[in-house]
Every structure is written in C-alpha cells, then in structure tokens.
Amino acid sequence: MSVFHAKPTMLLEITHAKYLSNYQMQMSFNDGRSGVADLHPLISSNPQSVFGVFADEAFVHQFSLQHGTLCWPEERDIAAEYLYFLTFHDTPSLQPLFKQWGYLNPTEEIP
Numbered sequence: 001m002s003v004f005h006a007k008p009t010m011l012l013e014i015t016h017a018k019y020l021s022n023y024q025m026q027m028s029f030n031d032g033r034s035g036v037a038d039l040h041p042l043i044s045s046n047p048q049s050v051f052g053v054f055a056d057e058a059f060v061h062q063f064s065l066q067h068g069t070l071c072w073p074e075e076r077d078i079a080a081e082y083l084y085f086l087t088f089h090d091t092p093s094l095q096p097l098f099k100q101w102g103y104l105n106p107t108e109e110i111p
Helices: 080-088 092-101
Strands: 014-021 024-029 034-038 064-066 069-072 076-078
Touching (some): 014 064, 014 069, 024 080, 069 080, 080 092
Antiparallel strands (some): 014 024, 064 069, 069 076
C-alpha cells in the first residue's frame, strides 16, 4: 500500500492594506512579503463591466479587508493571488508560481 503525502499549501491572504494614491495600494501578505501594487490594470474602459467603477478613484478608496482579500461595495472583490501578482510581478523567483496560476504565459519572461 502506498501513501501519498501532499505538501501542505498555504491559502494566500492579505493581512494589511493601505491606499496610497494614483491607484497604488500598499499590501502585506501572510507569507511575509509586502509591497505596492499598481491597480491600473483593474480599470475597465467599459462602464457596464463589473470593474467599470474602478475608473473612479474615489471608489477604489472604499475598499475593506475581508476574508484575506480586498473588497468593495456591491460585492466586488479581487482574488488575493491576482493582487499578489500585481504586487510582485517583476520578482524573478515568483515567475514559476505566476505561470502556474496562469497570470504569465508559460514562455513569457519578465526582465
């Protein structure tokens, strides 16, 4: 009989967040990393899209930290993994993880 022991995985969570300015959000994560994410990629040019309201910077200020991620009014939230990617997308040691999550093309390299 063989026994499989899976390596435990940690659910990524945001532990602290502070809006700085111009769509810049300072965040700390439960893996000990901290950094600043540029939230500009969240802005949609389509006002009817779920993220259309992010074009209004005042709306971005209305975030709260709930269940380990950022949430906004009207049940809008962003996956902590995507916010982690926005924060650390240029960190070479994290490139394999971002490829695994599908945020980078498997052949894409960030300089």
